Amino acid sequence: MTWAATILTLYPEMFPGPLGHSLAGRALGEGIWSIDPVQIRDFATDKHRSVDDTPAGGGAGMVMRADVLGRAIDDVLARRPDAPLLAMTPRGEPLTQNLVRGLAEGPGVSILCGRFEGFDERLFEARPILPVSIGDYVLSGGEMGALTLLDACIRLLPGVMGAPLSGEEESFEGGLLEYPHYTRPLEWEGRRIPEVLRSGDHAKIAAWRKARAIEDTRLRRPDLIERHGDVRRRSPSGAQ
Ligand code: ADE
Secondary structure, eight states: OOEEEEEEESOGGGSSGGGGSHHHHHHHHTTSEEEEEEEGGGGOOSTTOOOEEOOTTOOSSOEEOHHHHHHHHHHHHHHOTTSOEEEEEEEEEEOOHHHHHHHHHSSEEEEEEOOTTEEOTHHHHHSOEEEEESSSSOOSSSHHHHHHHHHHHHTTSTTTSSSOOOTTTSTTTTSSOOOOOOOSOSEETTEEOOGGGGSOOHHHHHHHHHHHHHHHHHHHOHHHHHHHOOGGGOOTTSOO
């Protein structure tokens, strides 16, 4: 079955964009996934086809209208009732590998891309929408966020990656950043590949990688260590 993405956007020409290339592009050509960009403006009813208006209470920018988006959303929900509906917004739940895995295991996803200051909040009360953020910074629109989310999902679909890494190895899958990588040449600008990686002792290599994963995570992402508890006391299954 094809993993199907429906994108509600004011810029349908931005899709598949970079996802038409490399791994995702090949998988798109093979029918492993599909994309259906939908123009939000097609659901406007006035002669200017307006999709936004000034914010209630005043302030800068424009807000995407609930009536126009409501119609667009209802059209997508009727056509794709099985797919979860997400809205890209910096006010959303952080995108994590956990969420990505769940979405990749499902039938696909519908994504609402905002522009301007954001969506009329009543949409989130009236429709089953999961707001999602790709990070603590503000983009000019949700399209790049949607592309990022799709890329993270597509690489997990069966048949997309040649030899998928085991769950424990990949960044975030074991709750840690991945260990560092090296390849030939053995020596570059006076720096050698760590000797342990050339030892052929698989148990020693695994122990070194685990230690480096923990060390680098402590240094770069102490928040991950806090969230997942003391990783040194975990059994290999990930149980505490
Ligand atoms: N739209 C604007 N900023 C965003 C962000 N950080 N994540 C998702 N969508 C956005």
